[in-house]
Each structure stands twice: as structure tokens, then as C-alpha cells.
Amino acid sequence: MDDKPDSAAPEVGPSPGVDAGAGLERRAELSEFLRTRRARLRPEDVGLPHYGRHRRVPGLRREELAQLAGVSVAYYTRLEQGNGRNVSAEVLDSIARALRLTDAEHAHLTHLAKPKHKKRQSAPAQQVRPSLRQLLDTMDGVPAYIVGRRSELLAWNRMAAAVFGDWSRLPAPERNWARLVFLHPETRDLYVDWEQKAIDVVLSLHMEAGCYPDDPRLSALVGELSVKSEDFRRLWATHDVKEKSHGVKLLRHPLVGELALRYESFKVADGSELTMTVYHPEPDSPSVESLRLLASWGADATRTGSGSPTP
Known part of the structure; x- marks a missing residue:
């Protein structure tokens, strides 16, 4: 059977995290990172059935990813929309496993969802000893x-x-x-x-x-x-x-x-x-x-x- 595209998923193209004037936006970066990682996985890659040849969604659907990660669809959808507030390390670990992230990708997801560095006007200049x-x-x-x-x-x-x-x-x-x-x-x-x-x-x-x-x-x-x-x-x-x-x-x-x-x-x-x-x-x-x-x-x-x- 055919799958309907995720209604809130943006079209594949230049990342919303890139803005000609503003450059980076953390929520958009988190959203696009999760979306692109989900899009590269096929159902058969993670042991899920593949229904038909005319699957419209690139990669896994949000429902499938949420099932693999053991979280609700609504919770995962909020996270993929860039709302990482109060997300636990355990949930991020589960999502990383479901997405089959590398160690570097897992660390990147954690940094985007739970940034360690507070917002600041400018980083101090680096000096070479x-x-x-x-x-x-x-x-x-x-x-x-x-x-x-x-x-x-x-x-x-x-x-x-x-x-x-x-x-x-x-x-x-x-x-x-x-x-x-x-x-x-x-x-x-x-x-x-x-x-x-x-x-x-x-x-x-x-x-x-x-x-x-x-x-x-x-x-x-x-x-x-x-x-x-x-x-x-x-x-x-x-x-x-x-x-x-x-x-x-x-x-x-x-x-x-x-x-x-x-x-x-x-x-x-x-x-x-x-x-x-x-x-x-x-x-x-x-x-x-x-x-x-x-x-x-x-x-x-x-x-x-x-x-x-x-x-």
C-alpha cells in the first residue's frame, strides 16, 4: 500500500538551518539533522515490513521511527520539529540507536538537543602557545x-x-x-x-x-x-x-x-x-x-x- 508523506515534513532542499542573514538556528539544525537521518533509513534496514513499491516517504516514517525508539509519535514529532527542551539523555540514546547513528552523529544530536555551552555574544579569541x-x-x-x-x-x-x-x-x-x-x-x-x-x-x-x-x-x-x-x-x-x-x-x-x-x-x-x-x-x-x-x-x-x- 502507499504511504502518505509526513504532513509536517519539509521538502528536501537547502537546510532551513542555513539563513543568508542569520546563518545558524539551533532548532532548525536539530530538525533537519533528525529528518535527514530518518530519510536515509529504509524499513528493511531496521527489520520493518515494506508495504509496496510506491512508498512516497523517503526513508522511515515518523511513526516507524518512534516505534523503534520506544517513544510516542507526538513526542518524536516535537523533537524533530526542533523542540529538544527537557529531552532526557536516555531518550536521545534510544533515538540514536533507532537511527543507527555513528558515535560522531550521536554526539552531534546530543549537542543540538542539549547544548552545553550557554548563548554568548562572542567566543574568546584563541591563542597558540x-x-x-x-x-x-x-x-x-x-x-x-x-x-x-x-x-x-x-x-x-x-x-x-x-x-x-x-x-x-x-x-x-x-x-x-x-x-x-x-x-x-x-x-x-x-x-x-x-x-x-x-x-x-x-x-x-x-x-x-x-x-x-x-x-x-x-x-x-x-x-x-x-x-x-x-x-x-x-x-x-x-x-x-x-x-x-x-x-x-x-x-x-x-x-x-x-x-x-x-x-x-x-x-x-x-x-x-x-x-x-x-x-x-x-x-x-x-x-x-x-x-x-x-x-x-x-x-x-x-x-x-x-x-x-x-x-
């Missing part, structure tokens, strides 16, 4: 940098400037991975798989939006990118979240050609919410020689990009 800057500079043969909240590039070494570009020449607000990836054509050209890099940036921003939905600078960044980049709007509307701590990036460098670099990202364990990322080539690969050449060619030209950028 001198010892961390010195550590970056000791990594003389490989690119390394430190990123803060909102994907802001706060410090980097000489090799990062040689590989990714001299960020010190940019105005301080432009030293931001999200702006570089979506608004700077030269950064798009640098990545062989630009789409995956763009996805990685959006995944990270969504995670942060869950932790700090009321951060005005993050809201402004999302609003700006939503206005200026169709690609950003498309990727933001998926509401996907995932923590990525390692991987491989293929770069198309204008001087040395293709670079294949592995990367590892580490949270700085001092409560500063800083992340250090270090790239390295596979031993005996062509990228080893390419980095060596960049180090020798770019020593003078990129030294201004070393770990102490000026605003």
Missing part, C-alpha cells in the same frame, strides 16, 4: 599547521606555506579553510579531489555548529558561504557529520606537480580546542623528492608564512 609555534617550526621537512574554531588557520610552518600557499599575505578573516576551499579558485585547483576536501570542511563545521550553535562568528561564516557558494549550500544541506583524524590528500602543485601526502590531525590536549595537522609523504615515494625541492626553492619566499602570522 609559543611552544606550539616552535614545534611547528621544528617540523622543517613536512607541512604542518594549527586550526582553531570555525576552521580558522592560526599558525603554520614554512613547508605549509610552500605547499598550500602563503596565508600570511591574506587578510586575517580570509585565513580560514572554509573560505579558502569554497571562495578561492586557487585552492580549488590545488586539490585533485576538491569535492572530498570540501566535504571534509563541511563535516567539521557541522560538528562545531552542534557544539556552538549560538556562536555569532560561526553563524556569520555559514551565512556568508551560503550566499556566496552553491557548492557549500548543497553540502551543508546534507547535515552529515564525521570526525576525520587521518587520510591521504592528492594535491596538484603549480611548481612540482602531483603530491600524495598522508595527514594526521591531533587535538591539542590543553582545552584550547586547537587542532594540529601534519602531512608526510610515503617513504621512497616521488613526493619525498618533491617536498625536498619545495623546501629548497621556497625557503626565502615562504618564510613569512611561518608560525607567527600577523593580523
Whole structure:
């Protein structure tokens, strides 16, 4: 038999959590996250019968999800409409299990429904300790940098400037991975798989939006990118979240050609919410020689990009 679409479910499209002027809205973010997670599950994925081929609802119906989570349809509907007030951790755990959320998605749901950080006018500026800057500079043969909240590039070494570009020449607000990836054509050209890099940036921003939905600078960044980049709007509307701590990036460098670099990202364990990322080539690969050449060619030209950028 046919299913009727959920009467209150919005059409699939750009997320209501993205507003050209306001950027983020926590209730809309919660609503869209739950709706998109529900839409990706099929009844047969969770052991429910599938009635007919002409199912109009993408994924599970609200009634089916509520049944799996052990809550009333009315209760789940209120939550999916963005009303997470007074929801218990136990209920969120049940819904996360029913939706088959990953650990990162479960944490994101909890942050959206029960934010730990109170609304504030502006988050304090992040500082990179001198010892961390010195550590970056000791990594003389490989690119390394430190990123803060909102994907802001706060410090980097000489090799990062040689590989990714001299960020010190940019105005301080432009030293931001999200702006570089979506608004700077030269950064798009640098990545062989630009789409995956763009996805990685959006995944990270969504995670942060869950932790700090009321951060005005993050809201402004999302609003700006939503206005200026169709690609950003498309990727933001998926509401996907995932923590990525390692991987491989293929770069198309204008001087040395293709670079294949592995990367590892580490949270700085001092409560500063800083992340250090270090790239390295596979031993005996062509990228080893390419980095060596960049180090020798770019020593003078990129030294201004070393770990102490000026605003």
C-alpha cells in the first residue's frame, strides 16, 4: 500500500538551518539533522515490513521511527520539529540507536538537543602557545599547521606555506579553510579531489555548529558561504557529520606537480580546542623528492608564512 508523506515534513532542499542573514538556528539544525537521518533509513534496514513499491516517504516514517525508539509519535514529532527542551539523555540514546547513528552523529544530536555551552555574544579569541609555534617550526621537512574554531588557520610552518600557499599575505578573516576551499579558485585547483576536501570542511563545521550553535562568528561564516557558494549550500544541506583524524590528500602543485601526502590531525590536549595537522609523504615515494625541492626553492619566499602570522 502507499504511504502518505509526513504532513509536517519539509521538502528536501537547502537546510532551513542555513539563513543568508542569520546563518545558524539551533532548532532548525536539530530538525533537519533528525529528518535527514530518518530519510536515509529504509524499513528493511531496521527489520520493518515494506508495504509496496510506491512508498512516497523517503526513508522511515515518523511513526516507524518512534516505534523503534520506544517513544510516542507526538513526542518524536516535537523533537524533530526542533523542540529538544527537557529531552532526557536516555531518550536521545534510544533515538540514536533507532537511527543507527555513528558515535560522531550521536554526539552531534546530543549537542543540538542539549547544548552545553550557554548563548554568548562572542567566543574568546584563541591563542597558540609559543611552544606550539616552535614545534611547528621544528617540523622543517613536512607541512604542518594549527586550526582553531570555525576552521580558522592560526599558525603554520614554512613547508605549509610552500605547499598550500602563503596565508600570511591574506587578510586575517580570509585565513580560514572554509573560505579558502569554497571562495578561492586557487585552492580549488590545488586539490585533485576538491569535492572530498570540501566535504571534509563541511563535516567539521557541522560538528562545531552542534557544539556552538549560538556562536555569532560561526553563524556569520555559514551565512556568508551560503550566499556566496552553491557548492557549500548543497553540502551543508546534507547535515552529515564525521570526525576525520587521518587520510591521504592528492594535491596538484603549480611548481612540482602531483603530491600524495598522508595527514594526521591531533587535538591539542590543553582545552584550547586547537587542532594540529601534519602531512608526510610515503617513504621512497616521488613526493619525498618533491617536498625536498619545495623546501629548497621556497625557503626565502615562504618564510613569512611561518608560525607567527600577523593580523
